[in-house]
Amino acid sequence: MQDHSRQARWPRPLEEFRSYLGLLARAELHPAVRRRIDASDVVQETLLEAHRDRAGFRGETPAEQAAWLRRMLANNLANALRDARRLKRDPARERSLDEPLDRDALDRSELRMKGWLASEGTTPPEAAERGERILALARSLEGLPPDQQEAVTLRYLRGLSLAEIADRMERTEASVAGLLHRGLRDLRGRLGTEVGP
Numbered sequence: 155m156q157d158h159s160r161q162a163r164w165p166r167p168l169e170e171f172r173s174y175l176g177l178l179a180r181a182e183l184h185p186a187v188r189r190r191i192d193a194s195d196v197v198q199e200t201l202l203e204a205h206r207d208r209a210g211f212r213g214e215t216p217a218e219q220a221a222w223l224r225r226m227l228a229n230n231l232a233n234a235l236r237d238a239r240r241l242k243r244d245p246a247r248e249r250s251l252d253e254p255l256d257r258d259a260l261d262r263s264e265l266r267m268k269g270w271l272a273s274e275g276t277t278p279p280e281a282a283e284r285g286e287r288i289l290a291l292a293r294s295l296e297g298l299p300p301d302q303q304e305a306v307t308l309r310y311l312r313g314l315s316l317a318e319i320a321d322r323m324e325r326t327e328a329s330v331a332g333l334l335h336r337g338l339r340d341l342r343g344r345l346g347t348e349v350g351p
Contacts, residue, residue, distance in 0.1 A: 164208070165216040168201050173292035174220065175200055175227050180304070181311045182231060185322065190238045191231075200227045220288075287345075294344040302337035305330050 179193035203226055204211075211222055295303055304323060308314045320327045 163214075164211065165214065165219050168204055168223075170289060171220065171223050172197060172201065173296050174289055175223060177292040177295055177307065177311070178224065179227060179231060181307045185304075187235070187238065191234045196227065196230050196234050200230050203230070290345060291341070294341055297344060298337050298340055302333050302340065305333035306337040306341070309334055 175197045176193055179196050180188075183191060183193055200223060204223055211219065213219055213222060295306065298306065301323070305319055308319045308322065309316075314322070316327045316330050319325075320330045323330060325333075
């Protein structure tokens with residue numbers, strides 16, 4: 155018999171983390187890798203695994219739940235990269251598959267996201283509000299056009315420079331700056347708050 159009482163004690167329904175996990179997964183996967191690995195498939199696998207292994211969750215707060223899900227996501231991304239490396243055909247075209255997954259990058263992206271939204275609060279209500287805003291930011295980013303979403307994600311969650319983003323997206327720095335400007339403007343409108351630097 156399944157233990158439904160454990161599920162009832164979860165701070166948030168799993169589905170509320172889908173956009174958040176997708177944002178972190180897309181930030182971690184190089185565009186060349188995304189041709190072989192679909193971030194949404196890895197997120198779906200992570201959510202199914204979390205549902206199946208819900209008795210393993212020992213936390214009590216949404217932040218602990220997010221950290222638990224990030225660890226699962228990091229493992230699933232590493233497994234997907236390993237599987238894709240086994241299947242690659244042309245090493246010159248798929249060199250980015252050989253780049254190791256930085257498992258701590260997901261945590262650093264989370265910290266950048268928190269810093270981007272607000273200064274660190276110390277009280278539980280402030281922490282809960284910050285968590286809500288992170289989930290809202292992830293949902294809002296999903297609504298941006300793909301190029302804007304990628305530029306904003308690479309700049310503010312991965313911390314890449316304009317030159318690095320331009321190289322990764324195969325665009326000029328001026329083009330990337332325009333994507334960032336429009337993306338932040340749209341996010342401000344969606345969130346109704348100040349985001350960005």
